[in-house]
Amino acid sequence: MSRMLKLFTCLILSCGCLCFAQKTSQYRLIRHLGFSTDNIAGSDGGDSLGANSVLSAARGTTPGPDLGLFPKLSSASSVGSTGGGSPEQILAGVVDIHAHCDPDSVPRSIDAIDLARLARDRGMRGLVLKNHFDPTASMAYLVRKEVPGIQVFGGIVLNRTVGGINPAAVEHLVAVKGGWGRVVWMPTEDAENQVRYSKKNRPFVPVARNGELLPEVKEVLKILAQHRLVLATGHSSPAEDLMLIRAAKSAGVQNIVVTHPMSPPVKMSLDEMKQAAALGAYLEFTYSGAIAPEEPSNFHDYANAIRAVGIEHCILSSDLGQPRNPLHPDGWLTFFQELRAQGFSQQQIDQMSKVNPAKLLNLP
Secondary structure, eight states: OHHHHHHHHHHHHHHHHHHHHHHHHHHHHHHHTTOOSTTOBOOOSSSEEEHHHHHHHHHTSOOOOOOSOSOEEEOGGGSSOOSSSOHHHHHTTOEEEEEOOBSOSSOOSSBHHHHHHHHHHTTOOEEEEOOSSSOOHHHHHHHHHHSTTSEEEEEEEOSGGGTSSOHHHHHHHHHSTTSOEEEEEOOSTTBHHHHHHTTOOSOOBOSEETTEEOHHHHHHHHHHHHHTOEEEOTTOOHHHHHHHHHHHHHHTOOEEEESOTTSTTTOOOHHHHHHHHHTTOEEEEEHHHHSOSSSOOOHHHHHHHHHHHOGGGEEEEOOBOOTTSOOHHHHHHHHHHHHHHTTOOHHHHHIIIIIHHHHHTTOO
């Protein structure tokens, strides 16, 4: 009898260890896919999915049976009120021109393939993959092969890792197979304006000197015009932004967007935003900028600026991918909800999240 008891005890312990190991492995995968395990709680009887279903949804596979071994995760479709219609209907046609993801040299919440699959399955039309330090045209090519059904683009940020303001790097972006390199950002993390704002003592990449754009910047603008690429102003100062827009227009660049003008370190005034719009640039309003832990904008200020500049000159984007923030489609739903609370109609929101970004990227 004692021997049987020992065998039974060993069996129970083995099952417990197996369940714990499986649960630990699953939680690690949940974190890898960008879901927070901090908020995992027991089922409250509402609309919820098991962890197995959430992972399957992110991968785009059919979930297996939920054996009840794991706590419940809130359904992704229940994030925020959609204001009528399913999340897929609300997000249908959204083009996110500012999406961070792995692989990266800084922590990200989800990789490019899982993001594309999740965005496609939630109804989104397109993504522009942004990386501060590496070009993403090659990544866009591979993601398109792996995840058909969504338009994925890449770009390049002219920080120090690509040689700063480097016309050769922009020419190479154009030449990458597929032609999915579409956006060229002026310096961001290495912008002179960013480094000075951060009060860091380190090298930076200037775009202007003594009130004049550098010759290599003008050369890059000519390449953008020749290949119908998008100019994004990066983390330049408001004065630099306006110089860039004027010079780009003079060089023949048709598609220009001011990178998050209300967020630091850019922090454009309302008058400067109006000037940029009058010169023919779009103004980008990011969800992450409104929820940033330091110096956030707020949705009320966003609303005032959008109305002053005009819906036709504004683009919404997520700028998500940070581990602390929601995944991109969930951020979009909350962004829409907040803008509706500020009095914008869904038609106006669609103009800024679907129509204008498609025009910026020359999509039909």
